[in-house]
Amino acid sequence: MPLSHHHPVDSSAVLDWYDLHARDLPWRVSPGDRRAGISPDPYRVWLSEVMLQQTTVAAVKAYFLRFTGLWPTVFDLAAAPLDAVLREWAGLGYYARARNLHACAQAVVKEHGGVFPQSSAGLQALPGIGAYTSAAIAAICFDEPIAVLDGNLDRVLARFYAVPVPVREVKDDLRAALQASVPKRAGDFAQAMMDLGATICAPRNASCLICPLQPGCIAAREGTPLLYPVKPAKAEKPVRRGHAYVMRDAAGDVYLQTRPAKGLLASMTEVPTSPWVAEPAEPDFPLTAEWRRCGSIVHVFTHFRLELDVWSAVVAPEGLEHGWWAEPATLGREALPTLFRKVLAEAGLS
Ligand code: SF4
Structure with missing residues (x-):
């Protein structure tokens, strides 16, 4: 079932919605500012994305403000003692991430003169930056036309296409379908889809009536959004x-x-x-x-x-x-x- 042959996501409806309803986040450049030529700071976007791997947006905000207060630039973070970084990270869990964060800041300073690489491929070569994080940073900061697909987006797309099988079985198809939908404003589109997954097409609640994807959404048409994503069958225990x-x-x-x-x-x-x-x-x-x-x-x-x-x-x-x-x-x-x-x-x- 190649989903990519199905209709793409209506990116202009998504962007129109985002222009009105974008969440105000401390690491985000609003769509209006973005249009006025202000670019997101890769350091702040990177920091937020690494923190968001651990926990929710609400919990990350305080950590983000504290980190950027102490270390406003990648140079400051790279120069900070590892102990201090680990101490500030406490509560976010997974200390390996904090070590990688510090190592990454040092690599950006030592190997790239303090300037983050401007492509997902270049970013992925840095410590602790995987496929998802590199795509997110490259799209948000440099408008690289790349699909940014995380668990929230899996859910949105599983509903949009009424995917009848567990998403892990069609991950490549979902990525191709999303990739085919990425517009010129790739960064705003990625953030818009994140916001949609967090607020409108949420795990236990789908607000289809106010969703910009609703006209093309098969699950909404069927009236059964919460049936998706289909859960993998649990192996029965003896x-x-x-x-x-x-x-x-x-x-x-x-x-x-x-x-x-x-x-x-x-x-x-x-x-x-x-x-x-x-x-x-x-x-x-x-x-x-x-x-x-x-x-x-x-x-x-x-x-x-x-x-x-x-x-x-x-x-x-x-x-x-x-x-x-x-x-x-x-x-x-x-x-x-x-x-x-x-x-x-x-x-x-x-
Ligand atoms: S229309 Fe409903 S199910 Fe479809 S993407 Fe929007 S909120 Fe989710």
């Missing part, structure tokens, strides 16, 4: 089933034991269970007693999903040598994994 036995003595104490030293949940505390098997089996109670079925619980491990029927009984403690009896009030201090906390909760003990 199911194992079993029974868990919550035994209490006459005083109300609960019988616990230690799991084997090897294997899943090794050496942690448990109540006895049957083997966990694929086919449902009858319970094999550890003691004869009046067993009562309390309910069942589900717990999902990395490789399988476990469903346990939970049984409880008051028992005479003979014949249970390996474990110990715990007062219900002390259960919080036992090394019980979540699975067994669920079991005990199902039996009315939590």
